[in-house]
């Protein structure tokens with residue numbers, strides 16, 4: 001079988017979970033091409049070497065260009081902060097390497113447009129690209145999409161999507177690159193709001209037409225870890241973002257992304273209400289999908305829990321017997337599998353960079369709306 005050399009750029013949280021996927025994907029799914037964990041690139045040589053040893057990469061470098069241009073690398077997997085995505089992805093595509101890029105695709109619409117242009121040029125040479133909206137590949141959510149497409153809830157009228165985390169709830173939580181607009185592009189909006197935007201559109205098979213948003217930063221500076229006592233980093237992104245939206249087909253959407261929802265750790269929740277029923281999901285119980293069939297008689301109708309662990313459910317035939325459940329990391333394994341199989345088949349993996357650009361436009365529209373005071377209707381104060 002032909003090898004597919006992979007270069008991973010970045011070895012923090014996302015790099016670790018992608019490494020897990022590359023390590024296990026072939027053994028679980030049996031692929032048409034054999035991924036090889038060729039090289040990991042980081043910014044610090046010693047830490048990158050340690051990461052390579054721990055995560056299973058053959059080589060380590062502190063020079064991403066070197067990793068991208070190796071002859072034994074055919075795939076570049078970008079898990080570095082957002083401000084590096086465009087430069088690395090474009091260089092890799094121009095070098096003829098297939099690219100998997102973490103979300104959000106870029107920090108700005110302009111960067112995302114340049115990435116799409118590079119992806120289109122590369123596609124003509126058979127080079128593939130994909131953006132990591134991984135939750136599409138959570139089995140319960142993949143099942144939800146199938147059920148919507150089969151008409152099980154009829155025409156979707158309303159979408160309620162929230163992504164709730166609380167890792168910034170403590171005002172003393174340390175400063176990170178994720179709180180710096182220059183590095184991350186935006187805050188909760190881009191990091192996790194991008195997921196629910198993509199997911200909502202993916203599940204119902206429709207695109208957002210327009211949005212109306214609000215954003216807030218609740219804590220505007222935080223202690224910088226490792227810096228002299230008292231050094232604080234300025235938070236230049238949103239801590240929370242909310243927006244309402246209309247889909248092109250007429251459905252209404254309500255979206256919320258926050259890092260301040262005390263007690264909610266990774267609660268990606270989505271509920272769809274259609275003319276014939278509803279579907280509901282919460283990532284904190286990720287092996288379950290709730291389904292309400294509005295055509296059942298009132299006497300017996302009720303939301304029922306589907307335990308999504310059957311071999312007939314998306315992706316699950318390759319895993320464990322019914323009831324044994326999957327975790328956060330498995331969506332990344334599914335993503336690696338679908339990406340490799342698309343490369344082998346010579347087809348475009350989904351979601352492509354175009355989908356990433358579209359989400360970037362939604363994020364920019366939410367920010368533009370939030371910044372536009374004239375579109376905000378104040379309530380008359382009592383005299």
Ligand code: SOE
Nearest residue numbers: 013103165167191192195266
């Ligand atoms: C942020 O906390 C984060 O790690 C996101 O960046 C990921 O995309 C999400 O899957 C989990 O949360």
